[in-house]
Amino acid sequence: MHSVHFTAETSSNGVLERDFVVGEVPGVLWLPASGSDQAPLVLMGHGGGLHKKTPGLMARAHDTVTRWGYSVVAIDAPGHGDRPRTTEDEQARTDLRQTMAAGEIELFESISVRYSASLAERAVPEWQATLDALQRLPEIGAEAPIGYGGGMSLGTAIGIPLTAVEPRITAAIFGGGFFAHAALVEAARRITVPVQFLLPWDEEYVDRQSVLALFDAFASKDKTLLANPGTHRSMRWVGIDNEFLVRYLGRADTSPA
Amino acid sequence: MHSVHFTAETSSNGVLERDFVVGEVPGVLWLPASGSDQAPLVLMGHGGGLHKKTPGLMARAHDTVTRWGYSVVAIDAPGHGDRPRTTEDEQARTDLRQTMAAGEIELFESISVRYSASLAERAVPEWQATLDALQRLPEIGAEAPIGYGGGMSLGTAIGIPLTAVEPRITAAIFGGGFFAHAALVEAARRITVPVQFLLPWDEEYVDRQSVLALFDAFASKDKTLLANPGTHRSMRWVGIDNEFLVRYLGRADTSPA
Numbered sequence A, B: 001m002h003s004v005h006f007t008a009e010t011s012s013n014g015v016l017e018r019d020f021v022v023g024e025v026p027g028v029l030w031l032p033a034s035g036s037d038q039a040p041l042v043l044m045g046h047g048g049g050l051h052k053k054t055p056g057l058m059a060r061a062h063d064t065v066t067r068w069g070y071s072v073v074a075i076d077a078p079g080h081g082d083r084p085r086t087t088e089d090e091q092a093r094t095d096l097r098q099t100m101a102a103g104e105i106e107l108f109e110s111i112s113v114r115y116s117a118s119l120a121e122r123a124v125p126e127w128q129a130t131l132d133a134l135q136r137l138p139e140i141g142a143e144a145p146i147g148y149g150g151g152m153s154l155g156t157a158i159g160i161p162l163t164a165v166e167p168r169i170t171a172a173i174f175g176g177g178f179f180a181h182a183a184l185v186e187a188a189r190r191i192t193v194p195v196q197f198l199l200p201w202d203e204e205y206v207d208r209q210s211v212l213a214l215f216d217a218f219a220s221k222d223k224t225l226l227a228n229p230g231t232h233r234s235m236r237w238v239g240i241d242n243e244f245l246v247r248y249l250g251r252a253d254t255s256p257a
Helices: A055-068 A087-101 A105-135 A154-165 A182-189 A208-217 A244-249 B055-068 B087-101 B105-135 B154-165 B182-189 B208-217 B244-249
Strands: A004-012 A015-022 A025-032 A041-044 A071-075 A146-148 A169-175 A195-200 A223-228 B004-012 B015-022 B025-032 B041-044 B071-075 B146-148 B169-175 B195-200 B223-228
Touching (some): A025 A055, A025 A105, A041 A105, A055 A244, A087 A105, A169 A244, A208 A223, B015 B055, B015 B105, B025 B105, B041 B055, B041 B105, B055 B071, B071 B105, B146 B154, B146 B244, B154 B169, B154 B182, B169 B244, B182 B208, B208 B223
Parallel strands (some): A041 A071, A041 A146, A146 A169, A195 A223, B041 B071, B041 B146, B169 B195
Antiparallel strands (some): A015 A025, A025 A071, B025 B071
């Protein structure tokens, strides 16, 4: 059983940022500088090719900490960020780059779907081990409500199977395109917690029907599909139900800074 | 040019309710009891077969007044509520009831679409005359920002052509199903103000593709599609971006009660 080893710490604008590793998985924890005991914990995933400190993710993490007094955690997906790449990772990246450059969209999609599924298989137990370790920290604890706070595309390809098998997650935000594969739809059928699903309306190569079928599959009584103009990289997060997580995770006991 | 003639007035929970007629169109105005000078004005439409004081509409109107300090107005659609029915109205109601009872869904849909379009043709100039008259009241005034605050199905079949031709409306909420007809898509193409579109995910007879095509048609840069489980009568309004109208209409100068 791995513990959390903190490797660095910085603080800005009321947010404490603590880098860590759990086993071989590097992660980052954002906490209210004013204290975070038992505050709800939000897991954030990054997109394909990106990493745990991608600017968009950082901005959402800071917002979540300062607005709600929550803690936020992100980890690098396998083969991403500070992690070594396997031969499979290198091959997949090369194939994705080449098929995209050549405009071979169908091939790009099938590689993307297969590679995401492979990453998710590795990432789910890593998230679970990270959660186990974080819950043994006094500043998190075993009682803090836990939500999956989103992340487009890869963050969702990992988040859906994670939420399907992880009873500690009690609400989840997903989003993006490229979700046609049957395993993901199967995982969605096992999810019963409240779900908010963000659909970038103008995703260039998205198969909207497959996203709608995925949304259909969630067994959650409370689920919301939300579409905005833009792609998953350019979409402005307007019209988002900012209180979604608060409804299900509750407020932090300590007021945010 | 018609004026507003007030016919009744009641007050409860900080909300003043004033019935009126403009010409032959009966309406109701909900105002903050604490004062409403130049507060943003929200137009609300009712669903097919319903009327201006339907409980769901009343609840949303009260919420809008007490939460934001806004004024809200609703009018009866032609042939609805307190208004006389023409032969066409009676025939359409009979046809809709009979086709539904017989399970002739395609026929029901085509009658519904045709009748809604006819109602919208009559209702748009009625809404405009009502607005003209309301803006001459000191408690509303010509400067108050105006939004279309929604109403499923018929409220949207009227609201879309109204918003397309009415420059005073600067933000709009629409929603529901049954929207396949070309004239509505054409009207949507002329709308450039921010739009929030609510889609009841389990609408029994809704053609989702036609709703998505309608959403596509809005020329608005800022538009959000939001789907929740349920039909347009049973859908719980969760995940709604409650601050949507406030972002575009601003806050009332006078604080709500």
